[in-house]
Amino acid sequence: MSLAYAAAPLFPWEPESATRASLAIGELRQMLVKRSHGPAHMATLLSAAGALVGLAAQNAALEQGELLTLRRDLVAPKSLLMFINPHGERFLLGSWINGPLLMGYGHAFPLVAFVAKAAGAAGLKAADFPNITAIERRVAAGIKAPGFGAVPAPQGHRLAAQPRDLLRSLWPRARKVLTAPVPIHLADEPALDEAHWSILLGVVAGMLVTLTKDALPPAQALALVVESALVASRLDPELIDPGRWRLAPGPKGLQIAKAEKFRRVG
Secondary structure (H helix, E strand, O other): OOOOOOHHHHHHHOOHHHHHHHHHHHHHHHEEEEOOOOHHHHHHHHHHHHHHHHHHHHHHHHHHHHHHOOOOHHOOOOOOOOEEEEOOOEEEEEEHHOOOOOOOOOOOOOHHHHHHHHHHOOOOOOHHHOOOOOOOOHHHOOOOOOOOOOOOOOOOOEEEEEEEHHHHHHHHHHHHOOOOOOOOOOOOOOOOHHHHHHHHHHHHHHHHHHOOOOOOOOOHHHHHHHHHHHHHEEEOOOHHHHOOEEEEEEEOOOEEEOOOOOOOEO
């Protein structure tokens, strides 16, 4: 499979796991397209793609948090935080989550870069570029209200499901694709690092923005993908992947652990 994204700078899985990544991108794209059921569901397709990127970014942040739990000197303030709103609902925030999604956090391959490039190729003009900062602020304000998690459908379209419900079905399947072994007729390669999953899924989201350009204006597509990613990245992981992570606030930072072991990260 030949992919246009394989250009300088190299992606972090290249060249060691280039074939594995290429196969995963193709399968994930096909998995999402199969669920779209025609033009009427293009908005749901894009929301699902964005939500997967957002949850992958959160997952990477949690993995990193557990890894560095014994090296607090390496953890900057506000890297990974838990916010509990007045209604007792939990959310995750922090630069480790935002980095793979947004510009300005020192991440080499943020989601916004992929979808903006794809939207530009689909005809989006600079004057029509959506206000990503406004989207980020709207999502940040929304977690204070009860029942956070809904993404508005673009004008003239509808969403068959919201990110939380989409992820309950799609995330286990996406994890399976991302961890699948290389087919036996190909040379084996190292597994894809979980820290890179959001980048790979960002490539897929960009492809889908281009694919859906005739059904959904690229400005709307870009905004929908980004907002869905931001919403998904902040959801309590227990709602999507129950039992995998145990999280609790502590006197010196967020406590995080797998398999009943609490560890601390600042």
